[in-house]
Amino acid sequence: MARKTGSHSDITGPRVRSAARSLIARHGFAAVTMRQIAREVGVQAGALYLYTPDKQTLLFDLMKSHMDELLEAVSSVDLSGPPERALEAFARFHIAFHLDRAEAVFVAYMELRNLTEDNFAVIEDQRKTYENLLERILQRGRASGVFAVHDTKLATMALIAMLTGLTTWYREGGRLDRGDIQDMYWDMVRKAVGADAALSA
Amino acid sequence: MARKTGSHSDITGPRVRSAARSLIARHGFAAVTMRQIAREVGVQAGALYLYTPDKQTLLFDLMKSHMDELLEAVSSVDLSGPPERALEAFARFHIAFHLDRAEAVFVAYMELRNLTEDNFAVIEDQRKTYENLLERILQRGRASGVFAVHDTKLATMALIAMLTGLTTWYREGGRLDRGDIQDMYWDMVRKAVGADAALSA
DNA sequence: CTAGGAATTGAACGTACGTTCACCTAACTT
């Protein structure tokens, strides 16, 4: 036996990435074997190497394309308005984006230490770029007096951690709907940085 | 060659746990080998099995004793006062405790998925117990009107994520000292839940 | 000073890993 009916690179490639993402999110990169990924895709382990040169690159590509998507998506969010508005836009974007991609986010945050030095540097740089968007909003808000933040770097890390944390407990079809979650998180973010109340759309 | 001068179970045991904790925090449980741990301790791999029945139990014991310590330590924090006071006590305790044990915390939060089902249930239960302490404070505060929190469960997760996140960026001897960090995080926590300002000791 | 147990070695066991490769076959081109 060899090639099965209806097999196509266009189909298998994405399926490999999807299976890898899912398994890595559940069990961790080091704990997942190429044979497990292959089984999930319905293919032999050797076939995976038509789609990635090696396991490390598979992880890196997963994380890289996630960060690319994140930066691409956030680039169309308007963060140029008044700081309170920009912060709300950022927070709501962050939550919505992360709710849609819980597995990818989980991988991107948990598997940093399994990247080679070079690969780590690339992802870390992208992450910094993203976090800087938030920090600049906080800086503007502090400068104009609407935010009461002692240290914008620490506040940035605190807010990112809080917002990203939702991927650890959020499950599709749970008690809370996405809109509620966005509203409640935004409420906490807004108050945490001391933005004055009530500035809806 | 066999036993080296000055070797003692009382010394090697803790060193095994410490080396394991350190390596697992840096590289992840699945990526760390028994031989690496042994090398760090200065011992052969076989000797580790005098101190743990197997690798999985080593991880579990690390996490279990960390959670035991956490619950033991928090039990002597007075959380019975007014909600704002209790929240401050909890936040400051959480930060101080976690700053002292960055590696253990990192392991306890990142390696949950590498526990067997039974072991996971134990740790998860302890974690829930701890989080419930915070949630009860939030509930009391909301009931008495000093906290403005829409959903205490979500707020609990958000605050824990924010506070625990500091272990991902805090490094000994960095720009900020521990007191500053406590003050700034407490400030954000207090405002996030809508506790009225200025209620220092 | 000597026996006996505690601590540790070093080699070995079976298993499973990531990766390679010669071969095969279904589908597209002409």
Add this chain to the structure above:
DNA sequence: AAGTTAGGTGAACGTACGTTCAATTCCTAG
């Protein structure tokens, strides 16, 4: 209808894993 090739198999490679255990050495008690 034949030829080409992308897509895939399945077996094999060397390595490294977790774990076991007989043998060895150091320490302690009497």
